[in-house]
Amino acid sequence: MDLAVAAAVRELLAEVGYGRVTVDAVAARAGVGKAAIYRRYATKQEMLFAAVVHDVPAAPLPDTGSLRGDLTALAHVVVGQLADPAGASVVLNLMAEASNNPALVERFTPAFIDSQRAVITMLVERAVDRGELAELPDLDLLHALLGGTALSWLHTLRLDPQDLPDKLARLACTALGHA
Amino acid sequence: MDLAVAAAVRELLAEVGYGRVTVDAVAARAGVGKAAIYRRYATKQEMLFAAVVHDVPAAPLPDTGSLRGDLTALAHVVVGQLADPAGASVVLNLMAEASNNPALVERFTPAFIDSQRAVITMLVERAVDRGELAELPDLDLLHALLGGTALSWLHTLRLDPQDLPDKLARLACTALGHA
Amino acid sequence: MDLAVAAAVRELLAEVGYGRVTVDAVAARAGVGKAAIYRRYATKQEMLFAAVVHDVPAAPLPDTGSLRGDLTALAHVVVGQLADPAGASVVLNLMAEASNNPALVERFTPAFIDSQRAVITMLVERAVDRGELAELPDLDLLHALLGGTALSWLHTLRLDPQDLPDKLARLACTALGHA
Amino acid sequence: MDLAVAAAVRELLAEVGYGRVTVDAVAARAGVGKAAIYRRYATKQEMLFAAVVHDVPAAPLPDTGSLRGDLTALAHVVVGQLADPAGASVVLNLMAEASNNPALVERFTPAFIDSQRAVITMLVERAVDRGELAELPDLDLLHALLGGTALSWLHTLRLDPQDLPDKLARLACTALGHA
DNA sequence: CATTAATCGAGACGGTACGTCTTGTCTTGCA
DNA sequence: TGCAAGACAAGACGTACCGTCTCGATTAATG
The missing domain is CATH 1.10.10.60 (Homeodomain-like)
Structure with missing residues (x-):
């Protein structure tokens, strides 16, 4: 049912x-x-949310062997999801409705945000283990940087998604102080 | 009227x-x-947009004398606007509606996006003139970085706006390759 | 409209x-x-009532010259209205709903009942003038007799409407003590 | 149950x-x-009907010794049943529903109509035996007269049930050509 | 100054989706 | 096995809102 x-x-x-x-x-x-x-x-709204969120745990990111590679892979996934008009529309609409309806946030967070954050955490921890990063950076800021910049690029500025993943990965690397 | x-x-x-x-x-x-x-x-939507956006060009950014200072000032304005629940709600809802109705984009872009972009352009040009930057960076990416990261931090992750402006300015500086 | x-x-x-x-x-x-x-x-219900009641003032009864003739004519009209399945259905349903919803009665009465009663009053007054009746009979009882008996015959007992008007007229005459 | x-x-x-x-x-x-x-x-509807009708055959009418007395007793019973708002409401609503759904009629007729008719038949047969009536009158018409007039008096005209039984009995007697 | 034209507030309209309710059927889980 | 509890499909109800429209009344501009 x-x-x-x-x-x-x-x-x-x-x-x-x-x-x-x-x-x-x-x-x-x-x-x-x-x-x-x-x-x-x-x-x-709850129905839409439930239907859309139910199959998020899509693709576990592979270990590409370098922070830059991992970030590029992640950026491709993020941009891919947000560039799809239907998916993006749902995300945007739910964000909008959440901004007025705190109850939605409670359900949003675990399903969406936390699983994203887990991916990012794993990714930077691997970089620390490799010695690419000296210490754990501000994960929230990295999270906001990746998702927010892609969102804004695609749906506020409405620019071409073509080479956005590469730009994003380079941006994130630079921001992390990584060559 | x-x-x-x-x-x-x-x-x-x-x-x-x-x-x-x-x-x-x-x-x-x-x-x-x-x-x-x-x-x-x-x-x-147009009515809401007009009513909310009408007084955005309020505060022209002062020249603080340094890129870092200018970016911090800009970040404070951006975060200030997006942290206000009413304003943010309108922005989010309009983004959401625009994602389904491209016609809306045509009307909102000039008033909103272009004026923001002008501010950013001026700011980095000042930095180039000062010699703080060697060349003009990717303005779109900087634009998306500032607005998107703030949006995501505040309304997707719903974190504290307290020291966000400073984080954002530091992030942008690093991304620009500036000390 | x-x-x-x-x-x-x-x-x-x-x-x-x-x-x-x-x-x-x-x-x-x-x-x-x-x-x-x-x-x-x-x-x-109010909509149905209004739609059905709006054109009641159909046919003014002619003076046939005798009480018996007038009653027969009236009985034909009454039976004709109640024998029509659609009309009867509405009347029955509205009566039923009125039995639970006194507010409907307020609207029913003037439009429906009073106009019927006026016809009956006129009819017996003519008979008194003619000398067929010595005095005004119980109008309410005559009213209830004509409408109720027809209703019951047609929709409770579900008998043939064929010679009902004549039966009704004879019944009413007898009840009025008229030869 | x-x-x-x-x-x-x-x-x-x-x-x-x-x-x-x-x-x-x-x-x-x-x-x-x-x-x-x-x-x-x-x-x-069947449930309602069954629940309401279940105890109708309660009071078998006594032989009062005269047609007029028997009719008065019957009229009291009829008026008593129809004057009760709940019972009347069910009767009216079932009549209304039956007017659109002939199948309902099949179920209700035996239980309701036939038992009423048996009472009336017995009553006039007693009158014939007593010599009060020369011959059997039109039973259907008498049936419709008693039930219908009471129904109309109470629920179309919404008049006082006070002396209705006496009026009804007198009316029925006159209609039967009985002094 | 008078007349015409535009604009206004008010609010009814067609349309459409919402969320609720009830009916009669079908399923589940306890005794 | 038989029943209470209640989920289910279907579909009507009455409400809310949008964007269009018609109405007089008031104002504005013109002859």
């Missing part, structure tokens, strides 16, 4: 975009009554 | 939050007919 | 029956928003 | 009125699963 709903949500997001997704349409597509949806999710 | 509308918008944003602002409520609060609003703004 | 709604209601009553009439369907059929309907009528 | 359901129905009818009675509420109140209710009654 939850699976049918989540699938319907993702299909509709891809087909019509965040603003046009309708609870009725989701219910119809999933072959489900609206009541069943509202029994699980208090609002449309 | 634009003033009454803008005032009403800002009051309502503060009172009920972005998602609860209604064109009817704005019209009633401003003592204005809805038609008058739609004569000026094509959509609710 | 009200006319379009009333027409749509009557069409749908005829097509699908009272229980299947939907506010959405009425709105769609009338080319009208649901809000417009709910601006006029607090509930679906 | 039928008793618990019937009791719950009657309580709820008294508390909230026909329109607000819910199968879920009945089940909960009766401490019974909904499935158990639908195993016995095909629809909510």
Whole structure:
């Protein structure tokens, strides 16, 4: 049931975009009554969130052997996710709604933020082990730098995603004081 | 009358939050007919944008005498704007809506993005003139770095804005290859 | 507008029956928003009532020259209205709802009951003038007798309406003590 | 368990009125699963009908020794049943629903109509035996007259039930051509 | 100064989605 | 096995809001 709903949500997001997704349409597509949806999710937003967030733990990053390589790989993933219009739209809309609805944040954080942070932590710890970094840097700042800069580049400035991953990786390296 | 509308918008944003602002409520609060609003703004979003953005070009950045000082001053302004819940909410919601409605971008870019970019350009040009920078860096990346990292820090990670401006300025300096 | 709604209601009553009439369907059929309907009528029932009651003042009864003739004519009208399934359904449903919702009664009475009563009053007054009746009988009882007996015959006992008008007229005459 | 359901129905009818009675509420109140209710009654209406009608055959009419006396006694019973708001509401609502759903009629007729008719038949047969009536009158018309006139008096015209039984008995006597 | 034209506040309108509710069926888990 | 508890699909309800529109009344500009 939850699976049918989540699938319907993702299909509709891809087909019509965040603003046009309708609870009725989701219910119809999933072959489900609206009541069943509202029994699980208090609002449309929670439903969207749950459907989108459920399959985040996508690709574990490989160890490329260097900090620069790892950062480039990570940047590709981040940019890839945010450059996809549907995914980005959901992220942006949920951020926007979270800015008014603190309750959403509680659910956002563990599923989204923490898993991202774990990846970043692992990545810099590997660099420390390799001796590429003298000490652990400010992880929050690195986290914000990677995600925020990509977001802004793609969706505020609306620039070309083409060589953004490389720029981002170089930027992060420089910021970490790494040659 | 634009003033009454803008005032009403800002009051309502503060009172009920972005998602609860209604064109009817704005019209009633401003003592204005809805038609008058739609004569000026094509959509609710444009109205909100205009009302919130109208006084952005308020503070022209002073020349502090050093790149680091200028960046710190700029970071304080950026963080100040984004840390305000109402303003940030509007920015986030407009970004979200823009992600589904490219037409919105056309209207917002000149007023918002271009004026920000002008400030950044001026700032680095001063640094080049001073000899602090050897050449003009990637302005887009710097732009995305400053706005995006602040946005992400404050509204994705929801961390403390306290020493963010200093962190941001240091980050930008390092990224520019400046001591 | 009200006319379009009333027409749509009557069409749908005829097509699908009272229980299947939907506010959405009425709105769609009338080319009208649901809000417009709910601006006029607090509930679906009020809308149905208004649509059905609006054209009651149909046929003024002719003077046939005798009490018996007048009563027969009236009985034909009454039976004719109640034998029509759609009309009867509305009357029955509104009676049923009125039995739980006294507010409906307030609106029912003037439009429906009083106009019926006026006809009956006129009819017996003519009979008194003619000398067919010695004095004014109990009008309420005559009213209840004509409407109620027809209703019960047709919709409780579900008998043939064929010679009901004549039976009714004879019954009423006898009850009035008229040869 | 039928008793618990019937009791719950009657309580709820008294508390909230026909329109607000819910199968879920009945089940909960009766401490019974909904499935158990639908195993016995095909629809909510049948359940209501069964619960309300179950104790109708309560009072067998006594032989008062005269047609007029018998009719008065019967009229008291009829008026008593219809004057009770809850009972009347159910009768009216079931009539209304039956007018759209002929299938309901099949179920209700034997239990309701036929038992009433048996009483009336017995009553006039006694009158014939006594010599008060020369021949058997139109039983259907008498049936419709008694029930319908009472219904209309109480629930269409909404008049006082006070002396209705006497009026009804006198009316029926006159209609039967009995002094 | 008078007349026309534009603009205003007010608010009804068509449309659309929301979240709630109820019905009658189907499932689960306890006795 | 049989029942209570309650999840489920379907679909109507009444509400809220958007963006368009019609209305008089008031103002502005013009002849």
